[in-house]
Amino acid sequence: MPNKHAIAVRVTALLLMLLAAGFAAEPRRISVYAPQAVYQVDILVRDGVDYVGLTDLLEPLGRLESRVEGKKLKLTFNGADAEFQDGKRQCHVRSNKQELPGNFLLVDGRGYIPAAAIAQFLPRLSDQAADFHPASRRLFIGSSQLHFSAELRHAPARLVLSFSAPVSPSTFIEKNRVRLLFRREPLVGSGADTVSYNDPFVQSTSFVESPSGTELLVNLLQPATISTSDGGRTLTVSAVVPQAPPPATPAAPPAPSALAPGAAQGQTSQPRPAPRPHPFVIIDAAHGGSDTGAMLSPALAEKNITLALARRLQKELEARGIPVVVTRAGDNLLTWDQRAVSANTSHSSLYVSLHASASGHGVRVYTALLPAPEPSQNRRVFMPWELAQSPFLAQSGTASAALAAECTAAGVPVRSSAVTLRPLNSITLAAVAVEVAPLGSAAEELGTPEYQQKVAAALASGIAALRSRLEGAQ
Amino acid sequence: MISRKLQYIVLALVLAILVMGAYLVHLKRKAESIGTPPVAGALTAPVSGPAEQMVLYLANDEEYALRPIAVSSALPSDSGERGRLALHTVIARYLQKDSAHPLGAGSDVHDVYLLDPTSAVVNLNAAFAATHPSGVEVEQLSIFSLVLTLKAQLPELTRVRFLIEGKPRDTLAGHLDLSGWYDVALVSQVSSGLK
Numbered sequence: 001m002p003n004k005h006a007i008a009v010r011v012t013a014l015l016l017m018l019l020a021a022g023f024a025a026e027p028r029r030i031s032v033y034a035p036q037a038v039y040q041v042d043i044l045v046r047d048g049v050d051y052v053g054l055t056d057l058l059e060p061l062g063r064l065e066s067r068v069e070g071k072k073l074k075l076t077f078n079g080a081d082a083e084f085q086d087g088k089r090q091c092h093v094r095s096n097k098q099e100l101p102g103n104f105l106l107v108d109g110r111g112y113i114p115a116a117a118i119a120q121f122l123p124r125l126s127d128q129a130a131d132f133h134p135a136s137r138r139l140f141i142g143s144s145q146l147h148f149s150a151e152l153r154h155a156p157a158r159l160v161l162s163f164s165a166p167v168s169p170s171t172f173i174e175k176n177r178v179r180l181l182f183r184r185e186p187l188v189g190s191g192a193d194t195v196s197y198n199d200p201f202v203q204s205t206s207f208v209e210s211p212s213g214t215e216l217l218v219n220l221l222q223p224a225t226i227s228t229s230d231g232g233r234t235l236t237v238s239a240v241v242p243q244a245p246p247p248a249t250p251a252a253p254p255a256p257s258a259l260a261p262g263a264a265q266g267q268t269s270q271p272r273p274a275p276r277p278h279p280f281v282i283i284d285a286a287h288g289g290s291d292t293g294a295m296l297s298p299a300l301a302e303k304n305i306t307l308a309l310a311r312r313l314q315k316e317l318e319a320r321g322i323p324v325v326v327t328r329a330g331d332n333l334l335t336w337d338q339r340a341v342s343a344n345t346s347h348s349s350l351y352v353s354l355h356a357s358a359s360g361h362g363v364r365v366y367t368a369l370l371p372a373p374e375p376s377q378n379r380r381v382f383m384p385w386e387l388a389q390s391p392f393l394a395q396s397g398t399a400s401a402a403l404a405a406e407c408t409a410a411g412v413p414v415r416s417s418a419v420t421l422r423p424l425n426s427i428t429l430a431a432v433a434v435e436v437a438p439l440g441s442a443a444e445e446l447g448t449p450e451y452q453q454k455v456a457a458a459l460a461s462g463i464a465a466l467r468s469r470l471e472g473a474q
Numbered sequence: 475m476i477s478r479k480l481q482y483i484v485l486a487l488v489l490a491i492l493v494m495g496a497y498l499v500h501l502k503r504k505a506e507s508i509g510t511p512p513v514a515g516a517l518t519a520p521v522s523g524p525a526e527q528m529v530l531y532l533a534n535d536e537e538y539a540l541r542p543i544a545v546s547s548a549l550p551s552d553s554g555e556r557g558r559l560a561l562h563t564v565i566a567r568y569l570q571k572d573s574a575h576p577l578g579a580g581s582d583v584h585d586v587y588l589l590d591p592t593s594a595v596v597n598l599n600a601a602f603a604a605t606h607p608s609g610v611e612v613e614q615l616s617i618f619s620l621v622l623t624l625k626a627q628l629p630e631l632t633r634v635r636f637l638i639e640g641k642p643r644d645t646l647a648g649h650l651d652l653s654g655w656y657d658v659a660l661v662s663q664v665s666s667g668l669k
Contacts, residue, residue, distance in 0.1 A: 293648055294608030302608070302648075355649065357609035359535055364611055369660055386654060415538055418664045419614050420651040422644075435610045 029332075030115060031211070033186035034061055034128075034141040039329035043137070044112055049102045051112035054084075059311065060329045061126065061141065066111070073104075073111040080125050084111055093124045131188075136209035138186070145188045148216075150195065150205055157201035158238040159218060163187075166232030169216075176220050178237050183213040201239050278347040279325040280470075281317060281463055285310035286355045286433075289333025296358040296443040303331065305356040305446050309436060312452050313354070316460035322467065340423035343431070344388075349470040350399055350463065351431040353424065358443035362413030363455060365403050366433040367396040368424035388426045395430035399466055403432060406462035412439070412455060430470055434459065506600075524548065530564050531622035531665075533575035533615035540619055540665050542626070553628055557586035557594060560627045561620055565602070568616075575615055578605020583620075584639075591630040593655075595637060596620065603638045606647040613650035621661045632658050 028043040030052060037060040044051040058064045058077050066075035071086040083092045086106035091098050091113075098121065102114035113121060115132070118139060122130035131140040147164045161180075167187070172179040194206040203219040218224075223240040285306040287293035293302025310326055317324045327342045328334055334342075343351040357364075373390040383390060400416050407414040424431050436455050438445035445451050525546040533540055545563065549556050561583040568577040580601035587595040606616065617636070625631050633655040637643070643652045 287648070291648070355610055357611060359607060359609050359612045360538065366610060369657075369664060371657065371660060415611075417611075417614070417667065418660075419610060420654070420656070421610055421649060422651050425651075433610065437609075437611075 028137065028211070030137045030139055032057070032060075032139045032141065032330075033144040035144050036061060037326075037329045038184065038186070040332050041330060043115065044105070044107070046105060046112075050115040051102075051105055052115050052118065054111040054113060056330055057118070058125075068106065068109050071106060073106055075111070077125055082125055084113070093121065096124070098124065133188075133209060136214075137211045138209065140186055140188070144186050146186050147188060152197055152199055152202055156239060157199075157222070158236050159202050159205070161216070161235040161237070162230075163233050163235070167235070168232060169235075171226055173224065173226065178218040178220065178224055178226060180216040180218075180226075180235065181213055182216070185214075187214045187216075202237075279323040280348060280467055281322065281350040281352060282325050282327065282343045282346045282348040283310045283313055284327040284339050284343065284351065284353040286353055287333075288328050288331055291333050293355070294357060296356060296446055300443060300447050302356045305436070305452075306354040307331065308447075309354050309356070309452055309456060312456035313352075313459055316456045317463060320460060320464050322460075322464060336422040337426070340388075340426040343423075344426075344428045348429060350466065351427045351429055352459070352463070353421070353431070353433040355433060355435040356446050357435050357437045358446070360437040361439055362415070362437060363404075363407045363458075364435040364437070365400045365407075365414060365416045366419040366421060366424070366435070367393065367400050367416075368427075368431065369418040369420045370425060386425050388428050389424055389431055392428060392430055395470060396432055398469060399430045399462075400432050402466045402469075403434065403459055403462035406465065407455075407458045410454060410458035410461070412458055430466075528560055528563070529623070529626035530560065530567070531619050531626065532564065532567060533619040535575050535612060535615065537574075538611065538615070538668060540615065540622060540668050542622075553591070554586045554588050554594075556627045557588075557596075557624050558583055560623050561586065561596065564619060564623050575612070575619070576607075577602070577616070578607075581605060586624065588628070591628070592632040594624060594628065594631055594634045596624070596634060597637045597640055600639045603643060603646055608647040608649065610649045613646045617646065617650055617652075617656065618661050618665050621656050621658060622665055625658050625662065634658060 028045075028050070029040040030043060032039050032041060039060050041052050041056045044053070054073070054075065055064065055066065058075075062078040064075065064077050066073060068074075073084045073086075075082050075084075080094050081092075082094070084104040084106075085091070087103050089100045089103055091100060091104060100114055100117045100121070102116070105112040115137075116134065119130045119132040122128065122141065126141075128142045131145070133139075146167070149162050151160045151162070152158075153160055165185075167182060167185050169180040169182045169185070172181070189207040189209070193208070194204060196204045199221075201220065201222050201224075203221055205219070206217045208215045208217065218237055220237070220239075224237050225240055227236050227238065228234070229236065285303075287301075287303035287306060289303075291303065293306065296302055296305065307328070307330075310328075314324045314326060325342075325346050325348065327339050339353075368389045370387060370390050370393060373393060381391075389396070404414045404416050419433070421433050424433055436446065439451065526549045527544050528547050528549060529542050529544050531540050531542050547559070547563070550559065565577065565581050565583060567573060568575050569579065569581060578601060580599070582599050582602065584597040584599055587597070589595065606613065620636075621634050624634060635655045636646075636652045638652070646652055
């Protein structure tokens with residue numbers, strides 16, 4: 001009898017666990033690393049097959065036009081044509097037949113291909129190499145991969161990790177091991193995932209890829225510290241020496257033969273790479289993911305309009321030679337604080353948040369609704385998170401005026417005001433929010449490429465006019 | 475071998491869990507969709523006495539304007555009740571068919587609490603937030619209209635905070651921040667720049 005009771009309890013517990021797991025399951029995404037953008041694409045699961053949306057995948061990579069004709073989807077990507085048919089495996093890419101590993105899907109006017117087809121499909125359409133890692137759901141396009149090599153050195157004992165580009169991993173120094181977690185970097189393994197060393201300091205290294213990032217694990221036999229050099233390209237895991245050696249005199253640098261590349265912290269015999277230019281502007285497409293924003297029409301969500309506007313504005317600015325970063329390049333949800341932190345750590349001079357509305361006409365430019373800063377509230381004074389924008393209000397006002405002037409010049413009606421709109425109050429640089437409404441009465445106008453382009457060009461001109469003023473102040 | 479009786483009991487328990495879970499979700503959704511019944515403006519005793527002038531600030535979406543209008547009404551002596559009556563009157567105007575700033579059906583204000591003569595907390599009903607049009611400008615006009623109307627009844631007021639069904643809320647309809655206090659002087663200053 002107790003056995004029966006135990007079985008009944010286990011069955012019930014199992015059912016409850018399955019229910020809980022069902023509720024807790026998170027949406028799956030593919031992380032895409034391309035030279036022009038890093039973004040995520042949601043996975044649609046049909047009949048046990050992972051699918052990705054063509055629009056989500058291709059839009060951040062270049063100019064995409066698509067149209068649905070009955071059961072067919074025709075698209076043009078950077079001048080290359082492709083044609084798909086709902087429920088069919090066969091498709092045409094640049095007039096050549098291609099067999100997909102699963103049926104093409106057309107759902108609500110959006111085309112989906114099996115995730116397993118990306119690595120074959122993309123190179124034929126875009127002339128760019130594509131490397132898809134199914135287990136970690138990471139897609140590398142072009143030469144976006146970041147490689148590393150590990151070299152064990154002695155006297156003093158250290159493991160030198162050299163990367164092909166600067167990295168900024170989360171570092172965890174634990175007992176007998178060091179964990180380096182790369183969440184954003186497109187790091188890929190170099191050869192074997194696990195390497196064993198017959199050494200009294202380093203036992204082994206292992207490299208693990210997962211959807212949440214990659215982890216480099218260094219198993220040690222002695223306590224260690226970690227240091228960065230060569231502009232973030234070299235990480236050195238060094239053994240902690242109980243008695244520090246006598247400090248070297250600055251007047252007697254080590255002989256050149258002892259200076260192996262990246263061997264000493266902060267020193268290198270190789271020329272440093274030219275520093276990357278700081279972005280001038282950070283563009284924040286409001287809403288995203290489960291936060292659709294306003295439903296501008298039954299088929300037009302604010303999140304999609306803001307993203308389309310952000311992409312056009314980014315291209316307009318880049319065409320003018322203005323460095324840009326975006327907070328989101330795909331349909332993903334960011335919290336207000338994440339947006340503010342992205343802006344505040346981007347080293348940009350201007351933050352532009354994009355919104356869309358079916359109400360009213362033209363463009364509205366907003367700054368934060370905050371009291372004017374007191375004389376003591378300069379940028380070096382610690383400010384509460386909700387008032388961090390205060391010392392930058394004057395610059396934000398300048399930016400608002402410049403954007404409004406260019407919109408007016410472009411024939412787009414414009415209004416300026418101040419508003420309590422997150423995350424403006426927490427941005428520590430010049431910050432404005434732009435809300436775009438249709439020129440006429442139809443909200444569908446917001447979805448037209450012509451109107452989006454007109455607004456994006458006007459905003460880009462305003463931002464270009466601001467560059468010298470804001471960068472000088474910065 | 476598990477007896478048939480025990481199997482039935484386990485099956486019944488599992489079914490009961492699932493049915494109760496589904497019913498709970500149903501009740502939660504129902505409660506969220508209904509909210510508290512709209513206040514018909516009759517929570518307080520009807521006010522009698524001489525009519526006084528009450529200034530309301532009404533929003534106009536098309537013109538992006540906030541315009542003061544004066545109406546005459548018998549006003550309660552309690553400051554909070556005066557404020558609530560003024561806001562109720564403003565919202566009632568927005569619910570009319572020809573409103574220049576239309577709000578969703580059932581929108582209303584439950585209470586206006588005065589923490590002291592300078593600080594007011596406005597408790598709006600669930601329908602106000604749930605049916606409010608989404609957009610920076612349209613949400614700004616609603617909140618500014620309520621703040622300025624309240625200030626017109628309570629001259630000492632310096633700050634106002636908004637709750638929905640007695641609870642703090644991040645935004646009104648996805649845009650305007652409702653998580654903090656509104657500085658009445660700042661709102662007045664920005665509103666003076668509107669038409």
